[in-house]
Amino acid sequence: xxxxxxxxxxLLNQLEGSRLVANIMHFGRILRAAGLPVGTGKILDxxxxxxxxxxxxxxxxxWALHAVFVDRRDRHEMFDQAFHIFWRDPKIMExxxxxxxxxxxxxxxxxxxxxxxxxxxxxxxxxxxxxxxxERDEELEFDAAMTASARELLxxxxxxxxxxxxxxRAKAAIARMRLPLAEVVTRRFExxxxxxxxxxxxxxxxxxxxGGGMIPLRFRDRRTRPPPLVIxxxxxxxxxxxxxxxxxxxxxxxxxxxxVHTFLFGTRLTNxxxxxxxxxxxxxxxxxxDAVEDWSGGTRIGDSLRDFNMHWSRRVLGQGAVVILIxxxxxxxxxxxxxxxxxxxxxxxxxxxxxxxxxxxxxxEPKSQGIRAILPRVDDxxxxxxxxxxxxxxxxxxxxxxxxxxxxxxxxKAM
Amino acid sequence: MATPIPESVEAVLxxxxxxKYVADRSLATALFLALKLNRPLxxxxxxxxxxxxxxxxxxxxxxxxLIRLQCYEGLDISSAVYEWNxxxxxxxxxxxxxTGDRDRxxxxxxxxxxxxxxxxxxxxxxxxxxxxxxxxxxxxELDRTDEPFEAFLxxxxxxxxxxxxxxxxxxAETPPIVVVTSNRTRExxxxxxxxxxxxxxxxxxxxxxxxxxxxxxxxxxxxxSRQVVAFVQKLRDKDLFKLPGVSETIDWTxxxxxxxxxxxxxxxxxxxxxxxxxxxxDIEKIRGSEAAAILDQVKAELAALHG
Numbered sequence: 001x002x003x004x005x006x007x008x009x010x011l012l013n014q015l016e017g018s019r020l021v022a023n024i025m026h027f028g029r030i031l032r033a034a035g036l037p038v039g040t041g042k043i044l045d046x047x048x049x050x051x052x053x054x055x056x057x058x059x060x061x062x063w064a065l066h067a068v069f070v071d072r073r074d075r076h077e078m079f080d081q082a083f084h085i086f087w088r089d090p091k092i093m094e095x096x097x098x099x100x101x102x103x104x105x106x107x108x109x110x111x112x113x114x115x116x117x118x119x120x121x122x123x124x125x126x127x128x129x130x131x132x133x134x135e136r137d138e139e140l141e142f143d144a145a146m147t148a149s150a151r152e153l154l155x156x157x158x159x160x161x162x163x164x165x166x167x168x169r170a171k172a173a174i175a176r177m178r179l180p181l182a183e184v185v186t187r188r189f190e191x192x193x194x195x196x197x198x199x200x201x202x203x204x205x206x207x208x209x210x211g212g213g214m215i216p217l218r219f220r221d222r223r224t225r226p227p228p229l230v231i232x233x234x235x236x237x238x239x240x241x242x243x244x245x246x247x248x249x250x251x252x253x254x255x256x257x258x259x260v261h262t263f264l265f266g267t268r269l270t271n272x273x274x275x276x277x278x279x280x281x282x283x284x285x286x287x288x289x290d291a292v293e294d295w296s297g298g299t300r301i302g303d304s305l306r307d308f309n310m311h312w313s314r315r316v317l318g319q320g321a322v323v324i325l326i327x328x329x330x331x332x333x334x335x336x337x338x339x340x341x342x343x344x345x346x347x348x349x350x351x352x353x354x355x356x357x358x359x360x361x362x363x364x365e366p367k368s369q370g371i372r373a374i375l376p377r378v379d380d381x382x383x384x385x386x387x388x389x390x391x392x393x394x395x396x397x398x399x400x401x402x403x404x405x406x407x408x409x410x411x412x413k414a415m
Numbered sequence: 416m417a418t419p420i421p422e423s424v425e426a427v428l429x430x431x432x433x434x435k436y437v438a439d440r441s442l443a444t445a446l447f448l449a450l451k452l453n454r455p456l457x458x459x460x461x462x463x464x465x466x467x468x469x470x471x472x473x474x475x476x477x478x479x480x481l482i483r484l485q486c487y488e489g490l491d492i493s494s495a496v497y498e499w500n501x502x503x504x505x506x507x508x509x510x511x512x513x514t515g516d517r518d519r520x521x522x523x524x525x526x527x528x529x530x531x532x533x534x535x536x537x538x539x540x541x542x543x544x545x546x547x548x549x550x551x552x553x554x555x556e557l558d559r560t561d562e563p564f565e566a567f568l569x570x571x572x573x574x575x576x577x578x579x580x581x582x583x584x585x586x587a588e589t590p591p592i593v594v595v596t597s598n599r600t601r602e603x604x605x606x607x608x609x610x611x612x613x614x615x616x617x618x619x620x621x622x623x624x625x626x627x628x629x630x631x632x633x634x635x636x637x638x639x640s641r642q643v644v645a646f647v648q649k650l651r652d653k654d655l656f657k658l659p660g661v662s663e664t665i666d667w668t669x670x671x672x673x674x675x676x677x678x679x680x681x682x683x684x685x686x687x688x689x690x691x692x693x694x695x696x697d698i699e700k701i702r703g704s705e706a707a708a709i710l711d712q713v714k715a716e717l718a719a720l721h722g
Contacts, residue, residue, distance in 0.1 A: 037605060045452075049612075052451045053424065053444065060424050063444035071608035073459065073599075073615045187489020188563070200501040207508065208523050215508075258562075310656065318558070318600040319488060340696065344656070 020055070021047055024065075027086050031069055034078055042068055061087075183224035184320055184350075192221040227320045227350060228259035232308065234327035235292065236266040236299035242357050242385065243295075246326055249390065251276050251284050261316040265304035266294035267332075271312065301327060301370055302337035309344045320350040326384065328358045331370030338373040346377045351404065355393065359383035366415050379404045381411055418477050420450050434472035436465070437619070437626045445614040446473075455572050455593035457608055460616030462598050463660020470553035470594035479592070480550040484536040486560040492567065496577060498533045507531070527581035537571055541587035549589040557607075558597040565604055573610045619661060621648045627661060632668040642679045643668050645713040647691070653705075655697045667691045679714075681707045 028043040046068045053064040062083060070079045191199065195217075202218035210216065231250055235243050254260045254276040261273045275287035289295075317323070323345065331338060346352050354374060358364055360383050366375050375381065383389045421427045427443040427450070438446075446469070449456035458466040474481035484495060492498075504526040511522050532538075540552035557565070571577060572593060576586040595611060597603055619627060621644050628640045635643070643664060651658045659667075667690045676683055684706045692698045701709075 037609075039609075041609070045454075048452055049448050052448060057424075059440055060444050063441040064448055066441070067445040067448055067612040067614060070615075071457075071605065071611075071613040072602075076615065186561070188491060188561075201499060204499070204501060204504055204508075204526070208519060208526075215505075310654075314598075314600055315602065319561070344696070 020050070023086075024050060027065070027082070028069070030086060031079065031082055034082060036069060036075055036078060037071075038069060184227045185222045185224050188223045189220040190223040192219050194221060195219055196221040226257055226259075227322050228261070228316070228318070229253065229257070230261045230263070230316050230321050230323045230349070232263050232265065232305070232323065232325045232327075234266070234299060234301070235264045235295055236330075236332075237296045238299070238328050238330050239326075239357070240296045246384075247276075247285065247288060248281065251281050255279060259319075259321075261312075263308060263312070264288070264292050265299075265301070265308075266292075266297045267300045267303070268294055269304045269307040269312075270294075298332040299327075299330060300333050301329070301331045301374075302333055302341055305341035305345060306337060309341055309348070313345070313348050317348050322351045322353065323349040324353045324355060325374075325378070326355045327374075328356055329354075329371035329374050330358075330368055331373075334369045338370060339377075342374050342377040346379075351380070352378045353380040353382065353397070354378040355382055355384035357383065357385040360385040360389070366411065372415060375408075375411055375415060379406070379408070381408060420477070421447065423447070430476050431469075431472060434476035435630050436468060436472040437623055437630065438469075439619075439623070442469075442614055442616070445612050449612045450592060452612075453590050455595055455611040457603075457611035457613045458594065458596045458616050459599055459603075459613070461618070461658065461660055463662040464616045464618060465661050466596040466616050467553065467555055470551055470555075470596075473592065473594065474551035474553075477548075477551070477592070479548050480544045481553060482536050482540045482550050482591075483553045483555060485555050486557050486564070488559060488561060490560045490564050494535060495564070496535050496537045496567075497579060498535065499527070499581075500531045500533050504531050529582065532579075532582075538577055538585065540591045540593075541575060541577065541585055543589055547589075549587065549591045552591040552593045554593065554595045556598055557595050557603060558600045562604065565607055569606060569610070572607065618651055618658070621645065624648070624661065624664060628664065628668055631665045632672065634672045635668045636677050639671060639677055639679070640668065641717055642713055643671065645717060646679065646684070646709060649709045649713060650691070650701070653701070655692065655700070656694045657692070657697060659691045663691050663693075679710055681710055684710060 024046050025043050028038045028046060032038040046065055049064045049068050050061065053060050055061055065083065066076075066079060070076055189197070189199070191202065196219050199218045199220035202220070203215060206218055207215040231253070233243075233246050233250065250262050254262060254273065261271070262276050264270050264272055270292045272288050272291055275291055276284050278284040278287065325345075356371075359381070366372055382393050384393060418430070421430050424440065424443050424447045427447045428438060428440065431438045431443065431446075446456060448454070456469075458469065460466055470483075471481060473479075507526050508522065511525070516522065534542075536552070540550055543549050554568070557568075572595075574586070575590040576584050578584045593611075595607075618624075624644045624647070625640060628635065628644060632640070647659055647664045647667075667687065670687050670690050671679075671683065674683065674687070685702050688698050688702055688706065692701060
């Protein structure tokens with residue numbers, strides 16, 4: 001809200017009322033292009049809201065549009081930037097038509113920081129199909145610039161060279177893979193023929209059907225449903241041989257059931273749930289590849305888990321979630337901070353399962369510090385290096401465990 | 416007693432201030448729109464920032480009945496909306512039998528009438544109270560329920576109506592004022608949010624938090640309040656699992672008043688840290704040298720500020 005900004009009241013004096021409505025619509029469309037879910041209904045709401053609030057006060061105007069268009073906290077930034085660019089001068093969009101991206105920063109008045117890439121894209125005209133290549137190049141440069149300070153190995157992982165044979169085998173195997181986690185009893189009921197609890201509502205309706213002379217009892221029982229599933233998958237260099245298989249596996253799980261959340265981590269944590277929800281595995285893979293920046297780099301398990309615990313655990317671990325941690329436990333930070341974070345993670349979920357590809361070696365010994373930090377804080381520890389071990393895993397998970405950490409004694413003794 | 420719906424953002428701010436709620440103008444704007452356009456207000460934020468309080472203050476200062484629906488996992492129609500009074504229905508069937516009434520249709524209409532309906536919060540909220548005013552409906556911690564209940568709410572929140580298969584659709588003559596809160600332990604579906612005005616309730620800045628303390632803990636001296644606010648604001652910059660909310664600040668201040676403190680000292684802070692922080696890891700991290708360091712910093716800053 002800079003001083004030289006045109007207040008909406010001035011705007012209205014300059015423009016006719018209908019222009020304000022049109023501008024709200026354009027603003028809504030820009031937000032939509034930037035990825036906010038803005039439908040026509042929302043634009044109508046915004047117009048109504050602005051009618052109620054008036055346009056005498058820029059702050060009120062801002063928050064009225066905010067209340068309509070923003071429905072998640074993480075969308076606030078996007079809205080904020082778009083608002084300040086657009087309502088400084090609604091004509092900016094027209095001016096920006098035809099102006100290429102790099103010039104936007106020069107053309108727009110001084111900004112504290114450059115507006116987010118998505119807003120820039122939303123404000124700029126759509127590229128033709130053959131411009132895709134250049135766009136991608138720019139994006140790469142942009143990414144590189146963003147993270148130049150971070151000492152990370154920015155390697156794009158190439159899924160392209162997966163052989164046809166490999167895909168076929170993986171798909172066939174993964175098609176068989178379901179994760180029948182023991183279902184959790186919920187507090188909801190469903191009809192049953194077993195004599196559990198009497199369902200009074202159904203009973204009375206049945207009684208009326210027979211004219212009230214006889215009252216046949218109807219029963220109900222607690223409904224079960226699979227618990228939410230959270231997968232944390234290590235994609236560092238030491239895991240790179242398996243990453244592709246795991247992503248296929250996670251994709252299958254994500255599309256097989258609801259309430260699955262997927263995170264990838266190397267040196268940082270990325271939530272890829274939304275990308276993996278694409279039914280088409282190729283689209284999903286491409287999106288995941290774009291989203292993740294630390295393919296095949298080092299591992300900071302402690303930091304990544306800390307990030308998860310602080311920012312995500314309370315949002316995705318509700319209602320008795322089962323967590324699957326896929327990692328070899330080889331940590332660049334030699335297990336620093338890992339103990340506390342594993343402790344917190346173990347306490348916040350229903351069951352924590354560790355899948356470790358290193359377990360395929362006979363005589364695997366829990367020697368590394370990372371492994372020694374993780375092992376005492378998981379409920380189950382299993383190999384995951386080929387399709388057979390995945391099969392065994394699925395079999396094991398479908399049996400409800402009698403208690404937490406069942407079968408962990410041997411490993412703890414080995415330490 | 417009944418106050419009319421405020422006509423401007425300023426009026427909403429006044430109303431909240433009278434109800435002893437210190438609000439940002441941004442919150443007042445969202446609330447004003449919700450009241451004016453008859454839409455639910457969806458409040459999201461960390462625990463203890465005063466989401467539930469807004470609904471309470473609103474009901475209180477508008478002179479309306481507050482109907483609260485506390486959500487929990489497995490919340491179903493029979494405890495949130497309505498239930499049939501089965502024992503009464505059984506008796507009714509027996510009576511009609513005894514009197515020889517065997518007309519199925521008449522019995523059915525009889526026992527599935529409003530007489531046998533037990534109204535739960537959502538259904539109650541569709542009815543005006545004695546003075547003819549629509550109540551304030553607080554749907555608290557919506558994130559604790561499961562998706563099926565959320566889906567059910569869609570009809571209630573958009574059209575203020577409830578469909579009971581045996582009776583038909585019940586519509587509110589005057590729509591209730593609806594406040595929905597969520598702690599974001601999971602993401603609420605966009606379909607719900609789309610029907611509401613959304614507001615993220617953040618931690619207040621130090622000026623506002625001081626105002627809140629002056630109202631909510633008037634017994635604390637100015638000096639103590641300033642120190643408490645500065646201390647808590649500093650804590651919120653730390654890397655903690657659960658940051659202290661406004662309600663913790665108020666609780667802590669009240670606790671310090673009970674301990675007859677007019678000035679923060681390291682021993683008291685260490686001893687009463689459990690009021691402020693709710694996780695053992697967090698307490699361990701702050702207790703001792705960290706707390707002392709923050710306290711020194713706070714005192715130095717306040718001294719510089721007030722000469």
